[in-house]
Amino acid sequence: MKAILAAALVGMSGIPFMAPVPVVAQQLFELGAYRLQQGTVIPVGSLNSETPEYFYPDTVYPLEVAVTQSIYDSQGRLVIPAGSRIHGQMEPAPGGSRFVGTSIVIGGRTYSLRASSNIIHDEKDPRQYSGEAIVADAAIGAAAGAVLGALTGGVSVGNVLGGAVAGVVVGNVTAPQVVVLRPGQSFNLTLEAPLNL
Template sequence: MPVAAVAALALIGCVRGEQASQSADSTARNLTLAPTESTAALKDVPARSTEAAKTAPEKKQPVKKPAPPKPAPLMLAAGTRVPLTASDTISTRHAKAGDSFSAMVSEDVRDATGRVVIPAGARVSGTITAADPAPNPNSAGKIELAVSNVTVRGVSYAIDASVVAKDTVMKGRGVTGADAAKVGAGAAAGAILGKLIGKNSKGTVIGGVAGAAAGAAAARASRDIDVVIPKGAAITIKLNAPLTVKTA
């Protein structure tokens, strides 16, 4: 075979070899790039799916603080003394058993811890159980009281207590019709007696004066003397049982 022919064949073989090599390289490059692109495409889809699947975060509920404990009721022990002042004048001249009366607490009353249970100004109500004037200056009359309720911050509470002290005054009723009758009767009797004894007008006058004096003395001796608790007078009560009062 001529040398030129051999050289031509060799050249053709080389060209085909290069083409085959280039084709193989291109195929390899395509195969290499294909997974990368496919993976990139696949990565985009799950990313969108994940974002869509996300839910809004749950809102935290506010934590409720426990309510503070209610303060314990206020209580006064049995034996506690409560100072009062009379709201009105109470007199045996006008009052009678069964009548009502009222008084005001004159100062704060506190429990053992110092808390005010009954504030000053609280109203205490009760009943007059006896109202007897003194029949004469040498005898004693009486006014007896019983308390039943105390009103604290607008709420009324039954109270078991006794009146242990009260300021009273004795007051005479002055000259009454009965007193005048006694004086007149004494004067008349004295005048008659003086006339009988003296047999003249002078004896009548002297007897009348003496009789009037005797009548006045009799009136004074038998005059009623009223027992009076003046308005604003001090009254003290003592609890016989504990008293419980709601807090404000």
């Protein structure tokens, strides 16, 4: 009997000792440990901190945004840290566009997400009525006024100035509608389904 026991102990000596995994460590990676309810609001903003982003409201654009404020669950636990990235797209909506989020990256892991923003209203493209654009429109209008005056028998200051004013007005009126996300601008996403992490 002693010989059998000794042989068993010698045979087990080649098996490495496995310490039990602490319960705390197991809980950190337990899926389904965190849940945000449908209707939770997540503030987000553009990743571009220096220049505006422009979107034509009749077109779909892929877009990545950043969470601007940490989100906590009903028990006060941090679920979505500020700076987390949400992937989705800008989609046409009446009066502008809407951002629809489809996934979120937290701590290097990607989770499915169903969230959308309210309508981000379109506006006349500010690039078309910036100072440079107005000067260009006025110059084109003034040249047209001068040409028209020459064709009708005489170039006058009135023709040139009238053409310049008309050029500015036409440039402003014909500017396309765009949705603009400006640096530092924030908008809210609302969860359309619970988010389990």
